[in-house]
Amino acid sequence: GENVEQHPSTLSVQEGDSAVIKCTYSDSASNYFPWYKQELGKGPQLIIDIRSNVGEKKDQRIAVTLNKTAKHFSLHITETQPEDSAVYFCAATTLYNFNKFYFGSGTKLNVKP
């Protein structure tokens, strides 16, 4: 099955700086890569996703890049704000096959004001 590794496990940045979280996956059949943000006491919330036919996707201050050859994808958050503090999870799955999602172990991001 798929194996998703996520780094770092914790990340502390100063407000206004950028944050980058990286994930690698093992199954070349995976073609859909979502990112979830989990705030304290809440369920994970989808913040951005990317399909394997796209190399990069942006949504305001967040962006995701995908390198299919190297089998890794990254989340980039620019101009971080204290409200970005949360746990972020990457995931990988194969669309069209109703496969289960494989989640990374999570990154706890702390944005210091």
Place this chain on the structure above:
Amino acid sequence: DSGVTQTPKHLITATGQRVTLRCSPRSGDLSVYWYQQSLDQGLQFLIQYYNGEERAKGNILERFSAQQFPDLHSELNLSSLELGDSALYFCASSVGDRVSGEKLFFGSGTQLSVL
């Protein structure tokens, strides 16, 4: 608000007992997933249902079972509970459409404490 409703929010019980966690998916979603999140751990996939039928299974213990009913709500049954079963249990739903993809929408979770 994701539109996915989980009840109860908190559950405290003793070892050896049995509990039922309930999930109502977003309106129109046919697929329901259950995940377990232990302290400082990631999301462990348990089981997936699509329109009443089991679609995929993860590392779900034999003491655990689930089902999805005709009205699409789902229940996760945990029996012979052990201390190690204490965790946050999430339900997620999706449209389940092969073409549009599998955007998961998570509920707020049920915090289970086994004492």
